[in-house]
């Protein structure tokens with residue numbers, strides 16, 4: 001769904017859309033979307049400008065892969081958001097654009113308007129944690145055999161401790 005500036009100049013646009021999970025690419029994160037994601041809300045044009053503000057709510061369920069044991073488990077999303085988008089700055093030929101602090105909270109759109117699916121994807125990426133574990137107690141996978149240690153002990157022994165420095169450790173300088 002394209003939120004066009006032309007239409008927004010006339011009125012605000014209310015939306016309530018469901019996108020199939022496959023349409024939302026979360027590559028580069030530990031998360032995948034396989035189920036429908038819903039985005040509802042309203043888009044407006046900031047009076048007298050080309051800046052589009054989008055406010056709403058995103059609900060759905062992702063699958064997260066644990067950083068330690070690599071098992072996937074559900075990750076629910078139900079959160080409100082508010083984002084602003086400005087027309088993309090023109091190329092360098094028009095002069096360098098200096099980004100101010102304020103601009104870091106602002107996204108950009110190109111052409112006639114803003115694609116709602118882009119809003120959905122970008123907002124979810126902002127919410128996702130950098131690191132994610134299935135639970136604090138997750139014991140991860142055995143570095144030797146690759147077994148999931150949460151499911152029980154494997155038979156691997158811990159690697160032998162390097163003992164070369166033991167002699168130094170016990171060394172006490174004589175006075």
Ligand SMILES: [Zn+2]
Pocket residue numbers: 066067068069070071133134135138139140
């Ligand atoms: Zn885990």
Ligand SMILES: [Zn+2]
Pocket residue numbers: 142143144145146147154155156
């Ligand atoms: Zn093992």
